[in-house]
Amino acid sequence: MSEWLIVLLKSTAMFFLALILIRIMGKRQPDMGPFNFVTYSVIAVLTVLISVNVIRNLVFGLITLGVWVALPIALDFLAVKSKWVHDLINGKAIILVKDGKVMEENLIQVRYTGEELLRELRSRNAFNLADVEFAVMETTGDVNVLLKSEKQPATPYDLGKQVAPRPESQTVILDGNVLDEPLANLGLNREWLNDQLERLGVSPANVFIGQVDGTGELYADLFDDSQQVPQPKVKELLYANLEKAVADLMSFALETNDLQVKEMYAKNAGKLKRVMEKLKPYLLR
Amino acid sequence: MTVGAKVKQTLSSLKSVKSTVDIYAAQSQPAESSAAFREAAEMVNGVISDLEKRVQKLEFEEPQYKGL
Known part of the structure; x- marks a missing residue:
């Protein structure tokens, strides 16, 4: 067999072999530790060397490749079972900043200069060292930063605001096709969807993406971008109606002379106000 | 009115x-x-029944405006 044919066959075989091996080795993404990088490099180089027939003995090549694939898998399994093995393979996370103070000994351990530390902090949007409460270098070499509590973005919890839980939206129409499974997940059906689309005045075939949020509100994006879709304002309207009812009841209470009736109106106005308070996080966002 | x-x-x-x-x-x-909305509906219902009673009384007092 001529040499070029051998190279062609080997290359094709190694291409698929490498594909399968990498799949077997798992889903580790590029943020792998340094040793994983070495493993992948060795596999890549071995694959190339076998392909271009530098390693003439196929068996030797495959044995080496097998060892470099099997050992990492075995070690990964051991690491799951034992913390000691895990630390041995992956190393430990190293704390760079603690209680707002830079740990110089640890910096030397990971061979970071102050300049590099600042660069990493900046890349995490901490431009001011004074804002950093805690920073740690993960085993993958990434630096993660915890800002001081007063510098962290405010959450509704910080503001003492009550917010409604908002579950993820379900996509019910894609490319004009109605998807039945997400609809069923929400406890809705096609009739409901057709009804909603009719209210918006669009046909299902004209919808590129249709999503239903946690409160059952439909958002539709159309193929025809010149057509304006009325966005649902039902919640805002509902809240405004409640507000109007409260005002009405108050004015009734003022107008009547009958004390008992006055009290009844005032009591009910208070009740509606509590309802408004309760529904506010759900209706207004 | x-x-x-x-x-x-x-x-x-x-x-x-x-x-x-x-x-x-x-x-x-x-x-x-869902529970929050249901509770709100119940509270509104209480207000509605109070108002209905009041409307009945008003209609009894002024029968000339009775209707609907």
Whole structure:
């Protein structure tokens, strides 16, 4: 067999072999530790060397490749079972900043200069060292930063605001096709969807993406971008109606002379106000 | 507009509020929000029944404005 044919066959075989091996080795993404990088490099180089027939003995090549694939898998399994093995393979996370103070000994351990530390902090949007409460270098070499509590973005919890839980939206129409499974997940059906689309005045075939949020509100994006879709304002309207009812009841209470009736109106106005308070996080966002 | 008519107007708008809240109670996804809407609907219902009683009384007092 001529040499070029051998190279062609080997290359094709190694291409698929490498594909399968990498799949077997798992889903580790590029943020792998340094040793994983070495493993992948060795596999890549071995694959190339076998392909271009530098390693003439196929068996030797495959044995080496097998060892470099099997050992990492075995070690990964051991690491799951034992913390000691895990630390041995992956190393430990190293704390760079603690209680707002830079740990110089640890910096030397990971061979970071102050300049590099600042660069990493900046890349995490901490431009001011004074804002950093805690920073740690993960085993993958990434630096993660915890800002001081007063510098962290405010959450509704910080503001003492009550917010409604908002579950993820379900996509019910894609490319004009109605998807039945997400609809069923929400406890809705096609009739409901057709009804909603009719209210918006669009046909299902004209919808590129249709999503239903946690409160059952439909958002539709159309193929025809010149057509304006009325966005649902039902919640805002509902809240405004409640507000109007409260005002009405108050004015009734003022107008009547009958004390008992006055009290009844005032009591009910208070009740509606509590309802408004309760529904506010759900209706207004 | 008489007082009776005004109260009736408020009553009907509250009824529409209640039915909308009912719809949300039925189609909201997490049980938590669904329960909040249901509770709100119940409270609005209490207000509605109080107002209905008042309308009956007003109609009894001024039968000439009775209707609907």
